[in-house]
Amino acid sequence: MQAFEYKVVPAPAKGTKAKGVKTAEARFANSIDILLNDMAAEGWEYQRAELLPSEERSGLNGSTTNWRNVLIFRRALPAAAEQLQAQAVAQLAAQITAQLAAQPPAQAADHSTAAAAAAPPAEETPAVPTLGPATTSAVAPPIAIAGDPEAPAGAIAVPGRGARSMVADDGVEELSPVSGLTAALKARASLAATPKDGPAKPAPKAEPKLTRSEKSSEDPANS
Incomplete structure (x- = not known):
């Protein structure tokens, strides 16, 4: 009450x-x-x-x-309500204990079996699929390229070749060092400077190089 x-x-x-x-x-x-x-x-x-x-x-x-x-x-009164509830639970437990003690052992065992059967079954842990009876290693899930419409269900998505290249690219253009103008670049520059309709400009003659003895003979101060 x-x-x-x-x-x-x-x-x-x-x-x-x-x-x-x-x-x-x-x-x-x-x-x-x-x-x-x-x-x-x-x-x-x-x-x-x-x-x-x-x-x-x-x-x-x-x-x-x-x-x-x-x-x-x-x-x-919350304290009184809790006390009354505890008394009711204790009385019910005492009645159940007295009834079980008064019954024969066989009937008590039957009641225990019936109570165990009425109890909800425990949740079973799903088994991991294996390769076969001869091995216990778990089967690895399939791997598919990210965004593939034909990928199987449950496949692990991995980045494709283009995505890996984008991740590895740091945005800096690679340049090879040039030590000087090559002969091909010089030839192309001379052709670009020559007009198309006019005659080709003759190449300048190379002046002969004077040796040290010849330079000394031309200078009268040294004779």
Whole structure:
């Protein structure tokens, strides 16, 4: 059985002003609304409103009876609820133990077998496909070029030749060093300088090189 605790608070006697609330009835309802929301935030559930008599002292020796409006709230006791649940579970376990002890051993074994059969089967781990009964090594999944429409299902995608070349390319153009103009480049340059319609310009004659003895004979200062 669920256990509760109760709380009784006096009902509001005056209205509370708020934006858009103009009439006296609306302000009084606003006071009750504020009180109920504050109690609900603390876990209290509203039950009912009561008008109860209250005998109060009046004067030196007299007394008078006044009627008071009160609001009643309640909330569940979590500790008591857990305790009751634990007691119910303990009682059920004791009853099951007593019933099993009173039954013959054969019937108890039958009940155990039935309980094991009713239990859900354990999940089996899928077996890894092997090459055959003579080996225990797992079959490697197939490999296919990335983007191949005819690739088998479950194949591992690998980059193709073009993708590998793009990855290896660092964007720098390779240039071979040139030590000087070759004979073919010189010949092409001379042909480009010669006009097509005009006669070919004769090559300049090579001047004979003078030896050291001839240069000395031409200079009169050295004779």
